[in-house]
Amino acid sequence: MEKPEERLVEWLLDHKKTVAAAESCTGGMIASRIVSVPGASACFGEGLVTYSNEAKHRLLGVSRKTLRKYGAVSRETAGEMARGGRKAAGSDCCVAVTGIAGPDGGTKEKPVGLVYIGCSVKKRCIVEKHLFDGDREAVRRQAADRALELARECLHKGSKRMLETE
Secondary structure (H helix, E strand, O other): OOOHHHHHHHHHHHHOOOEEEEEOOOOOHHHHHHHOOOOHHHOEEEEEEOOOHHHHHHHHOOOHHHHHHHOOOOHHHHHHHHHHHHHHHOOOEEEEEEEOOOOOOOOOOOOOOEEEEEEEEOOEEEEEEEEOOOOHHHHHHHHHHHHHHHHHHHHHHOOOOOEEOO
16 A cells, blocks of 8 residues: 555656645654655655744744744644745645644643644645544654645645635
């Protein structure tokens, strides 16, 4: 069975498109999985691990107001990460992940396993909210799996759920 990163890279190569990754809780897992696929260098130019709020702001352009008002783990932050990552990388698409992998850090409002995954293509962006089960590695793995699938879905057929953002 083909892995999500293999399907994504195959599609990108076939269509001469590029992808970037902006990661927080996955800590580079998405980028690592993409570059594990032969030929990925033709479609993947960069990945940014922006674990701190300062890095999200400085490298991806996530506004300090968004971080203060909604927090690092939010729909708004994931969208700004995806858009900022796409612009910074000059790529056709950027997938972004921010969440709480655990085992600590969760609250009633934002429990462990809460992950927002954003994907920006051209002037459109979608953000999905997920609540993944399992330990820290399981949450990170599930988030990376879904991020890779979402990037291919958004590039391949677009998404009627994607909103015009720019």
